[in-house]
Amino acid sequence: MNRPHAPHPRPNRAAGLLLLAVIAAGLPVPAVAELPGAEPLAVRPGQRLLVIAPHPDDEMLSSAGLMQAVLNDRGRVRVVIATPGDAFVDAVEQETGELHPRPEDYVRYGELRLKEARRAVDALGGGRIKLDLLGFPDGGLHPMLRQHWSRRHIERSATTGQDRVSCPEADAPGIPFDGEDLQRQLVKILQEEKPTLIVFPDAMDWHPDHDGLAMFALLAIERWIKSEANTGSGPHPRMLSYLVHWYHRWPFGSAGLRPVDLSDEPLELPEDLPARGHHRSCLLLSPEQRRIKRQVLAINQTQQRIMAPFLSAFVRSTECFSELNRVDAEHIEALMARGHRPD
Numbered sequence: 089m090n091r092p093h094a095p096h097p098r099p100n101r102a103a104g105l106l107l108l109a110v111i112a113a114g115l116p117v118p119a120v121a122e123l124p125g126a127e128p129l130a131v132r133p134g135q136r137l138l139v140i141a142p143h144p145d146d147e148m149l150s151s152a153g154l155m156q157a158v159l160n161d162r163g164r165v166r167v168v169i170a171t172p173g174d175a176f177v178d179a180v181e182q183e184t185g186e187l188h189p190r191p192e193d194y195v196r197y198g199e200l201r202l203k204e205a206r207r208a209v210d211a212l213g214g215g216r217i218k219l220d221l222l223g224f225p226d227g228g229l230h231p232m233l234r235q236h237w238s239r240r241h242i243e244r245s246a247t248t249g250q251d252r253v254s255c256p257e258a259d260a261p262g263i264p265f266d267g268e269d270l271q272r273q274l275v276k277i278l279q280e281e282k283p284t285l286i287v288f289p290d291a292m293d294w295h296p297d298h299d300g301l302a303m304f305a306l307l308a309i310e311r312w313i314k315s316e317a318n319t320g321s322g323p324h325p326r327m328l329s330y331l332v333h334w335y336h337r338w339p340f341g342s343a344g345l346r347p348v349d350l351s352d353e354p355l356e357l358p359e360d361l362p363a364r365g366h367h368r369s370c371l372l373l374s375p376e377q378r379r380i381k382r383q384v385l386a387i388n389q390t391q392q393r394i395m396a397p398f399l400s401a402f403v404r405s406t407e408c409f410s411e412l413n414r415v416d417a418e419h420i421e422a423l424m425a426r427g428h429r430p431d
């Protein structure tokens with residue numbers, strides 16, 4: 089998450105490349121009335137789960153229950169957070185009391201958020217979750233995909249003024265802000281981890297960092313699968329996408345003045361989120377898993393101060409995902425190869 093307010097409700101914003109890929113392939117896009125119901129998400133023992141998140145707290149909003157379920161059943165969990173969430177302008181203005189915060193204020197805010205993320209992940213996993221903090225620019229993931237793909241066209245953050253990873257909390261300072269470098273990092277993590285279950289943002293999330301990272305995740309997954317095609321049967325990861333930002337003040341309770349306890353209510357994906365041929369799966373969280381989810385979200389104090397109702401609205405009895413297929417990753421790669429990279 090990184091913005092407290094959704095844009096005005098509108099039909100589907102520029103559809104998202106993933107939807108375009110489905111249309112381009114001539115696959116039917118189901119109407120809302122044809123959306124299949126969600127199925128229970130069963131976690132098999134010994135899974136290797138990789139959670140990919142744009143900002144600190146997205147990993148918890150989407151998957152705090154799923155991570156607990158995997159760890160509880162002899163599995164392994166790794167979390168990748170792509171940006172420090174340092175371009176949250178409203179929040180930095182509130183924290184500093186300045187109408188025009190300075191670049192160093194944004195840097196400091198990002199460092200604070202990464203420290204919170206580390207503490208929250210440690211608390212959730214009891215030290216068993218490996219965490220990668222990549223430090224790419226908040227607000228810059230979509231531009232890195234389209235205008236700043238290579239080191240010849242590096243992205244510069246509008247808030248911090250930086251053009252490479254420099255946050256001390258990040259894992260690899262010095263890496264330039266460009267799409268190729270982000271993709272290389274994701275592929276490396278996939279090759280190391282060999283996940284059986286990968287969770288990443290929905291390509292139709294209205295937040296550009298979320299839909300941008302969805303594309304990066306699919307591209308990296310496709311590249312990883314191809315790189316291991318000659319090793320036995322190759323990887324066949326299960327791919328789940330999650331939604332954080334949608335229209336009509338979704339999820340219910342997120343836009344109130346105070347946090348509301350909705351933890352006994354299920355949270356389903358919105359009916360007007362196009363199904364795109366994907367099944368929907370929901371994990372049922374035990375009361376204890378919900379309690380722990382609320383507890384770790386409370387560690388993100390910077391976010392609690394500016395949008396506690398939003399965070400609380402995700403503490404529910406379910407976590408729901410769309411199940412993607414290998415063909416989705418292939419379509420994104422084909423689209424990119426057809427000229428979506430400017431250089």
Ligand SMILES: [Zn+2]
Pocket residue numbers: 089090142143146295298332
């Ligand atoms: Zn986010």
